[in-house]
Amino acid sequence: MNKKTSAFLSTQVILVITITWAVVSLLFFLLFSVPLPGQGRPEWYSIITYVLESFAFLAATLFCFRNWRSQQIVSGRVVWLLLGLGMLSYFFGNLILFWWEIVWRKEPDVSPADFFYLLMYVLVGFGMMLAITSRKLNLSPFQWLAVLGVGVAGTVLSFAIYTEFGTSTEVGFVGQAAIAQEVVQEAPVAEPPAEPAIPPAEPAPDIDPNAVPENAVPIEAIPATPADAPVPADAATPADATLTPADEPMEPETEGGTTAEEEAIPGWAFALNEQLEPFGEAIGIAYVVGDILLLMAASSLLIAFWGGRFSQSWRFIGAAAFSFYIADTWFLWATTYIEEYQTGALPEVFWVFSACLFVMGAALEYDLSSRSRRGSRRRS
Template sequence: MSSADKSSDKPFLSVQTIVLAEIGWAVSALLFFLLFGVTAQGEVRPLWYSLGTSIFEAVAFLVASLLCFRNWRSSQIVSGRGVWLGIGLGMFFYFLGNLLFSYWELGLGLEAAVSPADFFFVLTYVFLLWGMFQAVFSRRLNLELWQKGVIVAIAIVGIAIAILLSTAKPAEQPTARLDLGYAAEASALKAIPGFPLEGSVRTLFSTAQTLEFPAFNFAAMTESSWAPMVAAQPAPAESPPSQAPEWAIGLEQQLKPLELPLNWFYLLCDVLLLVLATTLLLAFWGGRFSQSWRMIAAAAFSLYIADIWFKYATTILTDYKSGGLPEVFWVFSGVLFGIGAALEYDLSSRSRRAGSRRRA
């Protein structure tokens, strides 16, 4: 082998540099989420924080896709180039979907259950599962009985979680409790001819209870006594009109019927991802190339955790805004996919170089 060939095989960045940079990015993302992501109840996260979380996710998945494509283009990869093509396309489509979702949510101010970004997220699952299926079933796996039992148990748990999330209902908004003494006066108060709306009644009851006033004899009150109090009550605040363009609102309405099938598709893919990650973790626990595939399995687990949390938050929690702490697992997923790709490239390159020296 000539010196020119040796220099061409040498990567631009060493595997140590890539791994340290990926770990640094993950730690920075975790600190960013911890320091700025925790807000008081009812407080809205600032725009710069949402942009920061999107940047952390986008960079992690873009770098992971580039590292996977490097493996795909290399003829030295032992695990198969098609595996890394599938994973790389999955990472790249997630990068595009994340950018479009950020624009849809932050730029247009829309919080649709289905957006054009879902087109890229669907492609993410399709290609990612295709790549991981190749990694698992392209070789003969000799799993022991207890390992198969673990995989079945994980699958059952994943299916149970998917069913619970698909059938869950949003939590009801808490309502103020009225004291029984004041609530007893409500019927008499409503019986007064010409009495206004029930909302004003609730406001009067709540105010009296807070100030610990004795129970009023509302039935004896005249219109001249309660009319000023009713007039002083503020009108309910109206939500500001949407500033999104008409084409975006129209597209949102057209995509609305796809919400249910897409939810089931994501949940099914998450279960498959969980099973494949468990299989990879058990099958590649030992051996020379186990490090890279343990990273890939951990990346799949992280993606599953983030997806399930987001599904739970948007289904159960009321008025949830993206950017919660568990969403940092999306960043971890991209980072771990990138580390796994870098380790696989390094191990494959060293294996081929060692074989060339032995033949020489």
């Protein structure tokens, strides 16, 4: 990297651009994340959210790889290699999910993107733990208890989302219904008012069936309408006539009975989706386990690097992991309790924040390592 590039990509410039990206993303989510009444979020909104999130993770990948290639990095090159591969894995997962949802317009519960998302948990988790062990930072028993407490709290929260919240809500609705039913049963039934007595009807006068009214028109005087007489155009179809099932518009179909959108999806995608569907529940549990392990790794990282010269960059990395956990926990709650949830809600901006914090942590680590090497050379 030449001097001009180094000056352009100085730490201050990187931090300013990253903060600006995070603020713009927050404003975009605040302004457009609420869908219009009776309408979903437009397609352009989903595309921009993918762009904001994917480019942030791509930038995190590049800066983590820059630390990996640097011979001056203090925290260890393998650490940043694992973190960079984790960011790249998430970026690939976003690309696959974008193609699946936006291009093919298919929203499966399980897709190949889940493999790359889950791989990110493994790579980033190992990278964060290696950052602690490589520096030979030993935690005290009290600190390990604190990390364990954070893990237990995350486990309880995930368990509550699956069980307690849903059970309490159902019990509440059932209890309210039972109380309402008891009130209806105990309420006195009002007797209907007594009907007034109706006097007996007088007998009808005798009418001769052969009698003819005075103003009657003879049948011969009524003109007959020919059977082939033309029918007015406005009287052919009533204004309020409903379409029969045969008259309703139908989606264009291609050969084999599939729609045009389904025809655009390759056959291997359908086959892969059917093969992955049975693993949907297991993949959901894997996400929860990955979030808890990532939360514990972030807690260990913050406790181990609390204080010291090189702690600032790892505080950003720990905050990035916490931001990722917040977005994942929201997504778990939303997909569990919001029927037909559509991605793009405001809490999902924490995924963008997570990538931006990874960029800031990598940039600070590179800057601190470079200054530390230059200072050691001057002292020698």
